[in-house]
Amino acid sequence: MMLSQATADFVAHLEQVRRLSPATARAYRADLADLAATTGDVEIGLIDLEQLRDWLWRATQRGDARSTIARRTSSAKGLFRWALDAGLVDADPSLRLVAPKRGRTLPRVATADGLDGVLADAERAAADGDPVALRDHAILETLYGSGVRVAELCGLDLDDVDLDRATVRVLGKGSRERTAPFGRPAVRALSAYLTRGRPALAARTDETTPAVFLGARGRRIGPRSVYDLVARAVGPLVGSSAVGPHALRHSAATHLLDGGADLRAVQELLGHASLGTTQIYTHVSNERLAAAYRQAHPRA
Structure with a gap:
C-alpha cells in the first residue's frame, strides 16, 4: 500500500475506532503528509529508519519547535504500529525513533x-x-x-x-x-x-x-x-x-x-x-x- 493511502486509512482508524478529536486527526494527517513530501509517496513497506530520521532532521533544520518534532515522531510511530498490526509492513522502522524531550512550559495563570x-x-x-x-x-x-x-x-x-x-x-x-x-x-x-x-x-x-x-x-x-x-x-x-x-x-x-x-x-x-x-x-x-x-x- 502506498504511503498516502496508508495515511488515509490510519487517520480514518483514529477517527472511527479510537475516536480522536478532529483537531488531533488533522495534526496526524498533516504530519504524515509532510513525511510523504520528504520520502515520496512510496510503498509504506519501503520506508526505513534512516528515512524517518532524515525527515525529523529536516524539520529540526527548518527550526520546528521540539514539541512539533515530538508530535511528528508520535505520528510516525502510531502509523507504523498500526501498519504492523494490519500486516502492511513486516517490521516497524519507527521503534528506534527517539523523540526530543519537550521543554516544560508553565501555563499563564491570572490571579x-x-x-x-x-x-x-x-x-x-x-x-x-x-x-x-x-x-x-x-x-x-x-x-x-x-x-x-x-x-x-x-x-x-x-x-x-x-x-x-x-x-x-x-x-x-x-x-x-x-x-x-x-x-x-x-x-x-x-x-x-x-x-x-x-x-x-x-x-x-x-x-x-x-x-x-x-x-x-x-x-x-x-x-x-x-x-x-x-x-x-x-x-x-x-x-x-x-x-x-x-x-x-x-x-x-x-x-x-x-x-x-x-x-x-x-x-x-x-x-x-x-x-x-x-x-x-x-x-x-x-x-x-x-x-x-x-x-x-x-x-x-
Whole structure:
C-alpha cells in the first residue's frame, strides 16, 4: 500500500475506532503528509529508519519547535504500529525513533483577585441588558467556573445546562462525556443570558439552533469569537494579547489546587485522561508558593 493511502486509512482508524478529536486527526494527517513530501509517496513497506530520521532532521533544520518534532515522531510511530498490526509492513522502522524531550512550559495563570476584577467589569457591562454583553459575561463565568475547553463551551446545547444543579454536560476529547460543576456567579450570569440575552440573539436569524452561546448573527458561536473575547478581557491581566480561553482553564485548575482541592478531583473536572497532564498545575502552584515565600519570608 502506498504511503498516502496508508495515511488515509490510519487517520480514518483514529477517527472511527479510537475516536480522536478532529483537531488531533488533522495534526496526524498533516504530519504524515509532510513525511510523504520528504520520502515520496512510496510503498509504506519501503520506508526505513534512516528515512524517518532524515525527515525529523529536516524539520529540526527548518527550526520546528521540539514539541512539533515530538508530535511528528508520535505520528510516525502510531502509523507504523498500526501498519504492523494490519500486516502492511513486516517490521516497524519507527521503534528506534527517539523523540526530543519537550521543554516544560508553565501555563499563564491570572490571579484570583485579578479575575474577580475582570468578571466584575463584565457583569457591569451586562447590567444594561445588552445581549452580547450578557453573553460575554456568561461565557467568562462559565469558562473560569467550570474549567471547560473552548470547543466544549462552543458545543454546549441547551439540554446540557442544568442551572438547578449548577452543572454542564460536555463532550471532551476522545468523545468522553463528563459533567462539570460551576459556582453561583456562573449560575447568575447564565440565567440572565438565557432569559434576556439569548432570545434577542436568536431573533437575529431564521435558523433554529439548540446552541447555548450564539454569535452576533444568532448562530452557534465559534472558538475564534471566544478567543477574541478572552484576549480582550484577560490579556491585560496576564500581560499578553495572545492569551486564549485556556488561560481561564489553567487559572481555574491552579486556583482549585491553591485552595486545597484533590488532584484527582481536578483531573475529573478538567477531563484529563492522564493524571500526569493535571500535575503540571502543581508546578504552577509551587511556583506561586515559592514566589510568595521569596517576597514575604524574612529568611528567604
